[in-house]
Amino acid sequence: MRYGGVLDLSTVDFPKRLCAVVFFVGCPFRCPYCQNHRLFSGGIEVKPEIIAREVVENYLIEGVCFTGGEPLMQNLNELVELIGILKDHSLDVKIDTNGYYPDKLERVLDLIDYVAMDFKSIPDRYHEVTGRKDSAERVLKSLKILANSNVDYEIRTTVVPTLTDEHDLLRIAEILSSYGVRRYVLQQFRNEDTFDPKFREINPYPKDFYYRVGKRLKEFIPNVIVRFEGEESI
């Protein structure tokens, strides 16, 4: 597995659990606003048990969040093996994913406890955000799999001026609602250290934008959460 490091303790990366965060290296997307672009390459190649060793003796945590990069870009057998070791140590597992690997997502869903999946744009503009022509089609397939599963999950959009406006968010909420999504998170865009330097010049929407639009989205989705310097359901 291509491993980029671990954060020993987080209170914000796994709902209702103290967790460690494992960073995997590699992502099929090139979102211009990405702040984790240093994980596009590099890292070290390790076996699952080496990563597990980094977290299983951390007695403060109740779970482990896999993030990246894109965790599902890793070898499936090794992912399953790592999840198995963590579960043997009574740790819950969450995966952050961009939804580009529906088949792998389906394979691990029954093994894990929580999924946070990005929905980055309206389908017609998805490729503009990700740099991949087939991204919308694959993400919609993942959405369907997730919505038909028993796993606890959230769908989230980082709201980036020039890429996503209020009209787009309403359309996204309408699509998510048609799949039965019940928890939708609007995430604050941060313009520090973005992959595309031009995005460092873009000012995020003000806080009241998130709350005003969030309230409109509740017409489609019962639980809308704003992550803007903290988290709040609206």
Ligand code: SF4
């Ligand atoms: S923001 Fe985009 S490019 Fe960056 S890790 Fe997530 S999916 Fe990959």
